[in-house]
Amino acid sequence: MTDRPHTPVLDRVTYPADLRRLTDAELKQCADELRAETISAVSETGGHLGSSLGVVELTVAIHAVFNTPYDKLVWDVGHQCYPHKIVTGRRDRIRTLRQKDGLSGFTKRSESDYDPFGAAHSSTSISAALGFAMAREMGQATGDAIAVIGDGSISAGMAYEALNNAGHIGRRLFVILNDNDMSIAPPTGAMSSYLANLSKNSPLAALRDIADGVAQHLPEPLRQGAERARELVTGHPKSATLFEHLGFTYIGPVDGHDMGQLLNVLRSAKARATGPVLIHAVTVKGKGYAPAELSDDCYHGVNKFDVATGVQKKSTPNAPAYTNVFGQCLLRHAETDSAIVGITAAMPGGTGLNILQKAMPGRVFDVGIAEQHAVTFAAGMAAGGMKPFCAIYSSFLQRGYDQVVHDVALQNLPVRFMIDRAGLVGADGPTHAGAFDIGYLAALPNMTVMACADEAEMVHMMATAAAHDSGPIALRYPRGEGTGVAMPEKGAVLEIGKGRILQDGRDVAILSFGAHLAEATDAARALEARGLSVTIADARFAKPLDADLVDRLVAGHSALVTVEQGAMLGFGAIVLHHLAATGQLDGGVAIRTLHLPDRFIDQASPADMYADAGLTAQDIAAAALDALGVATIHEKARA
Numbered sequence: 001m002t003d004r005p006h007t008p009v010l011d012r013v014t015y016p017a018d019l020r021r022l023t024d025a026e027l028k029q030c031a032d033e034l035r036a037e038t039i040s041a042v043s044e045t046g047g048h049l050g051s052s053l054g055v056v057e058l059t060v061a062i063h064a065v066f067n068t069p070y071d072k073l074v075w076d077v078g079h080q081c082y083p084h085k086i087v088t089g090r091r092d093r094i095r096t097l098r099q100k101d102g103l104s105g106f107t108k109r110s111e112s113d114y115d116p117f118g119a120a121h122s123s124t125s126i127s128a129a130l131g132f133a134m135a136r137e138m139g140q141a142t143g144d145a146i147a148v149i150g151d152g153s154i155s156a157g158m159a160y161e162a163l164n165n166a167g168h169i170g171r172r173l174f175v176i177l178n179d180n181d182m183s184i185a186p187p188t189g190a191m192s193s194y195l196a197n198l199s200k201n202s203p204l205a206a207l208r209d210i211a212d213g214v215a216q217h218l219p220e221p222l223r224q225g226a227e228r229a230r231e232l233v234t235g236h237p238k239s240a241t242l243f244e245h246l247g248f249t250y251i252g253p254v255d256g257h258d259m260g261q262l263l264n265v266l267r268s269a270k271a272r273a274t275g276p277v278l279i280h281a282v283t284v285k286g287k288g289y290a291p292a293e294l295s296d297d298c299y300h301g302v303n304k305f306d307v308a309t310g311v312q313k314k315s316t317p318n319a320p321a322y323t324n325v326f327g328q329c330l331l332r333h334a335e336t337d338s339a340i341v342g343i344t345a346a347m348p349g350g351t352g353l354n355i356l357q358k359a360m361p362g363r364v365f366d367v368g369i370a371e372q373h374a375v376t377f378a379a380g381m382a383a384g385g386m387k388p389f390c391a392i393y394s395s396f397l398q399r400g401y402d403q404v405v406h407d408v409a410l411q412n413l414p415v416r417f418m419i420d421r422a423g424l425v426g427a428d429g430p431t432h433a434g435a436f437d438i439g440y441l442a443a444l445p446n447m448t449v450m451a452c453a454d455e456a457e458m459v460h461m462m463a464t465a466a467a468h469d470s471g472p473i474a475l476r477y478p479r480g481e482g483t484g485v486a487m488p489e490k491g492a493v494l495e496i497g498k499g500r501i502l503q504d505g506r507d508v509a510i511l512s513f514g515a516h517l518a519e520a521t522d523a524a525r526a527l528e529a530r531g532l533s534v535t536i537a538d539a540r541f542a543k544p545l546d547a548d549l550v551d552r553l554v555a556g557h558s559a560l561v562t563v564e565q566g567a568m569l570g571f572g573a574i575v576l577h578h579l580a581a582t583g584q585l586d587g588g589v590a591i592r593t594l595h596l597p598d599r600f601i602d603q604a605s606p607a608d609m610y611a612d613a614g615l616t617a618q619d620i621a622a623a624a625l626d627a628l629g630v631a632t633i634h635e636k637a638r639a
């Protein structure tokens with residue numbers, strides 16, 4: 001007998017239609033190959049590996065059973081969609097993931113018909129899928145809607161708003177709960193415990209059938225076992241799970257890595273569902289790759305790595321990361337002030353709150369993916385006499401905006417907002433860019449808004465925030481390392497609303513707000529090389545604005561350039577508003593406000609993204625020269 005060459009099944013799959021031609025055994029083999037391909041690709045690109053490995057079988061089974069893209073598959077967050085990208089026509093570009101001009105690390109409508117709804121912020125999938133389902137019910141040419149949501153993401157209020165609505169509407173909709181008992185960090189919360197109990201204590205639930213109730217047809221001892229398991233989970237004899245109370249048919253738990261079981265359950269659900277169905281799939285984050293399965297974070301987000309060992313490539317830092325400086329500072333303040341507490345919405349490591357959490361576990365609250373609750377919880381704590389440091393990434397705080405307005409600012413409560421990932425963040429792209437917080441926070445009465453120029457300034461601003469009991473205060477800082485400046489022994493409390501001048505000049509003033517001061521300084525050097533005399537100032541506060549400083553810069557220079565790592569209606573707009581309100585715009589000074597452009601910027605390195613945004617040192621210098629040119633024309637005209 002001759003050995004037949006082994007042809008990978010995955011090589012026969014470009015689109016989901018190809019999966020639908022495979023036998024069940026081939027689908028299983030395809031999943032194994034898809035897992036290997038995912039590991040290999042992410043080892044070259046970095047990215048969200050653990051979550052993607054956990055849904056390999058689900059990906060294959062869903063696409064094999066449902067008629068995507070006519071049926072709409074909506075991944076929550078979208079960070080687990082790499083296997084999905086590989087089997088939906090993007091295998092040839094999967095090694096460009098998260099890079100400039102490459103594939104997005106999340107689902108994105110403009111990238112593929114198989115990404116019917118974009119994501120990256122969590123807990124939106126059930127709402128979006130319900131929207132598709134209703135569009136179908138109202139006559140649009142679209143098929144079934146399937147949301148896949150993780151156990152971490154289903155902790156957010158928005159997911160319950162959607163379940164509530166879907167259960168009420170009662171139309172056919174599929175929600176697959178991908179329960180790997182893990183968020184970015186170990187999951188917290190009562191809901192997480194409830195789900196854990198469902199999967200641990202309900203061994204026979206997998207046999208339940210959505211239409212005719214398999215349990216009824218089980219032999220007596222098994223049926224009693226199923227009922228006992230249900231009673232154990234719910235606490236009530238014969239009562240249903242939370243999802244059933246909300247109007248869903250609950251199927252599960254099923255083994256989310258058992259291809260046969262998944263195919264049976266999905267086929268049966270697809271054939272029989274008349275209303276909303278929740279399929280509870282138990283999975284393992286990092287499944288099938290030992291270094292991921294054995295690690296504490298299940299390789300949630302990894303750098304490039306060596307496949308054989310799992311060892312990730314780490315760059316040697318030149319300076320402390322802002323996140324770390326924040327974490328260390330907060331710990332120092334908490335040691336001397338027992339009212340200080342930290343609040344995070346499922347990001348203890350990402351925000352640096354894990355430093356305080358490790359030292360003083362009782363002083364940090366991880367509320368799960370629940371930014372809205374985090375903000376109002378902080379407001380309540382502040383009203384109760386505590387000093388909450390609410391650490392949330394800039395883009396995720398967008399979720400809690402009404403809470404910032406209504407619960408914090410309106411009541412002038414001293415919540416300290418620590419806004420990490422302000423500005424462009426790199427590989428996560430536009431969904432995670434901290435672009436809007438300057439504008440959306442500075443618009444609020446009572447709010448103080450600071451941004452630190454470097455890590456030493458951060459220490460002072462932390463001291464300022466800790467001392468600021470008269471109202472809410474926000475400190476924004478970017479992802480990544482500081483600039484390597486000498487660090488102060490201790491933070492000094494800054495005068496609220498006062499900036500600083502770092503260098504005095506005569507021709508042009510560059511007024512920077514936040515961490516682009518290094519680029520502003522480089523621009524000044526370039527201008528000096530052309531014989532110009534440049535003032536460099538650091539605003540420190542966008543609100544209250546240092547009006548005296550701005551007035552001085554306008555009065556003493558022919559041109560003023562503002563620089564910030566934020567969107568159009570931010571710091572520069574505040575400066576312009578002040579100058580207009582005080583009649584200084586007509587005084588002949590030429591002004592340029594450098595900010596992010598009015599468009600979303602695709603993923604690349606932060607440096608490339610800032611170049612795309614027109615915010616390099618050269619751009620700043622060019623803007624200054626342009627402004628000076630205009631100022632010269634004005635001066636000549638006046639002469």
Ligand SMILES: Cc1ncc(C[n+]2csc(CCOP(=O)(O)OP(=O)(O)O)c2C)c(N)n1
Nearest residue numbers: 051120121122150151152153182183184346
């Ligand atoms: C609104 C929002 N807050 C926080 C995050 C950061 N975040 C991304 S994935 C994740 C954990 C998600 O856990 P889960 O849904 O269980 O998916 P898993 O990674 O376990 O597959 C978090 C907190 C986010 N993307 N969106």
Ligand SMILES: CC(=O)[C@@H](O)[C@H](O)COP(=O)(O)O
Nearest residue numbers: 077079120301350421428479
């Ligand atoms: C998917 C998601 O939202 C997070 O995993 C995010 O990518 C983390 O970003 P950082 O790496 O900046 O913490």
Ligand SMILES: [Mg+2]
Nearest residue numbers: 150151152182
């Ligand atoms: Mg999870």
